[in-house]
Amino acid sequence: MQEQSKTKSSDEDSDEYWDDEPELEDEYWDDEPELEDETHGNNTTQTGSTRSHREQRRDFLTQIKVVVIVSILLHNRDQQCNTLQSVTGLFLHSCGTPEKVVKVLSHMGLSISLSSIHAAVHSLAACSSESIEALVQMLLTSYAFDNLDTKVPLGIPTVDKPADGLIHITTGTLLRLEHGVKLDNLCCARLLWDRSELNPNTSDPRPFDAHATLRHLVTLHLEPDFLEDGLSRRGRFRAWFLTDTLFKHGPTSLAVLRECLPHPEPIDMIPGGVGDPHAGSTPGSAASTHPSSTLVDISEYVTLMHGDLGTYEKILSCTRRRKQEQTPYNRLQSVVFLQPNDSSRLVNNAKFRKQHDLIHHVLTLLLLDAWRVEVKKRWNFNTLEAWAASSPAYGDVEEAARSLVWEHIEGNGQDLYKLRMKSAAVQDQVKKNTMRMLNYLLLYEELSYTMNAGCIGQVETLFPVWIQIFRAVGKHKYANLMLRFMHALYKIYPEGLCRAIRYNMLVNPSGKLNAFHAVDWIVELLNLYIKVCRQYL
Numbered sequence: 038m039q040e041q042s043k044t045k046s047s048d049e050d051s052d053e054y055w056d057d058e059p060e061l062e063d064e065y066w067d068d069e070p071e072l073e074d075e076t077h078g079n080n081t082t083q084t085g086s087t088r089s090h091r092e093q094r095r096d097f098l099t100q101i102k103v104v105v106i107v108s109i110l111l112h113n114r115d116q117q118c119n120t121l122q123s124v125t126g127l128f129l130h131s132c133g134t135p136e137k138v139v140k141v142l143s144h145m146g147l148s149i150s151l152s153s154i155h156a157a158v159h160s161l162a163a164c165s166s167e168s169i170e171a172l173v174q175m176l177l178t179s180y181a182f183d184n185l186d187t188k189v190p191l192g193i194p195t196v197d198k199p200a201d202g203l204i205h206i207t208t209g210t211l212l213r214l215e216h217g218v219k220l221d222n223l224c225c226a227r228l229l230w231d232r233s234e235l236n237p238n239t240s241d242p243r244p245f246d247a248h249a250t251l252r253h254l255v256t257l258h259l260e261p262d263f264l265e266d267g268l269s270r271r272g273r274f275r276a277w278f279l280t281d282t283l284f285k286h287g288p289t290s291l292a293v294l295r296e297c298l299p300h301p302e303p304i305d306m307i308p309g310g311v312g313d314p315h316a317g318s319t320p321g322s323a324a325s326t327h328p329s330s331t332l333v334d335i336s337e338y339v340t341l342m343h344g345d346l347g348t349y350e351k352i353l354s355c356t357r358r359r360k361q362e363q364t365p366y367n368r369l370q371s372v373v374f375l376q377p378n379d380s381s382r383l384v385n386n387a388k389f390r391k392q393h394d395l396i397h398h399v400l401t402l403l404l405l406d407a408w409r410v411e412v413k414k415r416w417n418f419n420t421l422e423a424w425a426a427s428s429p430a431y432g433d434v435e436e437a438a439r440s441l442v443w444e445h446i447e448g449n450g451q452d453l454y455k456l457r458m459k460s461a462a463v464q465d466q467v468k469k470n471t472m473r474m475l476n477y478l479l480l481y482e483e484l485s486y487t488m489n490a491g492c493i494g495q496v497e498t499l500f501p502v503w504i505q506i507f508r509a510v511g512k513h514k515y516a517n518l519m520l521r522f523m524h525a526l527y528k529i530y531p532e533g534l535c536r537a538i539r540y541n542m543l544v545n546p547s548g549k550l551n552a553f554h555a556v557d558w559i560v561e562l563l564n565l566y567i568k569v570c571r572q573y574l
């Protein structure tokens with residue numbers, strides 16, 4: 038009887054285990070990251086079908102496993118059916134996987150052999166070298182330079198070779214000029230030299246004037262005379278950002294209203310950005326990479342260069358020292374330096390991602406608290422959740438967002454400079470400090486969004502504000518260089534070169550929406566790959 042009771046008890050425990058397994062499996066699938074369905078180009082989210090989001094992810098992983106099993110079976114019958122194995126082998130090589138692990142996976146049919154991996158790497162390197170050579174000969178490229186500090190593993194330290202192994206090198210990245218840039222747009226080196234302030238024999242001098250350039254920046258992309266609801270273009274973007282923050286980070290029941298939220302009004306979008314009818318396409322990417330057999334005089338064409346502030350100062354010093362030379366080559370006449378990319382130093386040695394997330398989180402908390410106060414004042418709800426339970430209309434949310442911007446950030450009587458001039462007894466210190474913080478944080482979020490979206494016109498409207506901020510915090514070199522760059526862009530460069538520079542200041546390697554990046558982001562990413570791969574050489 039005791040043994041039967043034990044058996045019965047064990048059976049009951051087993052039944053309870055299998056009864057609880059679905060819940061444990063659900064928790065497992067809940068912890069799985071989002072998987073991107075390449076057939077649709079978006080995340081596999083629930084779209085009104087009867088299947089849950091968890092089931093869709095399970096089915097998607099099942100498809101992956103089926104592909105792996107079929108690929109192993111095909112590779113077993115024919116060694117040339119090795120697409121999956123080749124991709125896996127190259128991935129293992131890029132990650133520095135130990136050779137023993139690669140051999141095990143090769144015997145399992147999941148990867149090609151070590152010798153095949155090495156042959157593939159050498160073949161890809163040769164093809165890459167030929168593609169780079171052809172791309173350079175087309176002249177439709179820009180160059181990005183950056184410093185790279187890495188360590189080389191040393192065997193036995195000596196007096197001549199200490200054990201640190203630290204080396205300093207300069208990396209170069211080639212970027213194709215996209216969005217319809219032609220050779221005729223770059224054939225203006227002689228014109229630029231004739232307008233340069235370094236040319237002692239110039240016939241069309243256009244000297245740099247910081248005050249005139251700043252005034253010109255303010256007049257770029259002027260707003261219409263009539264402002265809707267009295268809000269400026271920046272105010273309407275902030276109202277949009279307030280609404281988007283509420284839908285993303287507020288009560289979950291309001292997330293359905295985010296489909297009604299349109300994109301902010303664009304200002305001179307880069308082709309392929311948000312709001313562009315040809316978004317996702319990259320004009321010029323389908324152009325032939327084979328150089329023409331006709332020899333051309335490259336001294337007539339300008340060369341676009343990206344770099345940090347130190348690179349700009351070295352180039353400026355070289356051009357000033359060589360302005361008396363007789364030939365365009367010796368004068369470095371064709372070099373055109375773009376705006377410096379040095380975001381790591383602008384944040385005082387702090388990690389960019391930490392600073393970015395900190396700003397975003399602080400601003401989100403402030404805006405949600407502002408929504409709480411506005412909801413209490415308008416509808417007498419104590420919490421956002423209670424207000425969301427009443428199913429507010431999208432029009433009411435939009436009106437409340439505009440009111441928040443008007444009363445607490447910009448609007449009638451909201452002038453930070455006038456508030457500062459009042460006596461301390463009259464000032465509302467809490468409101469003044471909150472307005473100032475919201476103003477600065479929203480300026481950063483606007484710059485971040487417009488750069489990701491490829492809205493180059495709106496980025497330019499932010500330059501005057503950020504130039505003043507850089508001057509206030511002691512970053513005078515960056516402020517001066519930004520002014521010099523904009524002066525050259527609109528006063529010296531011809532229209533074709535100006536368009537080529539503006540539309541290639543930001544790059545979008547993936548071709549997706551909201552995926553534009555500054556050039557230094559690409560360069561730093563490639564430098565990281567060099568550091569990682571260098572550890573396994």
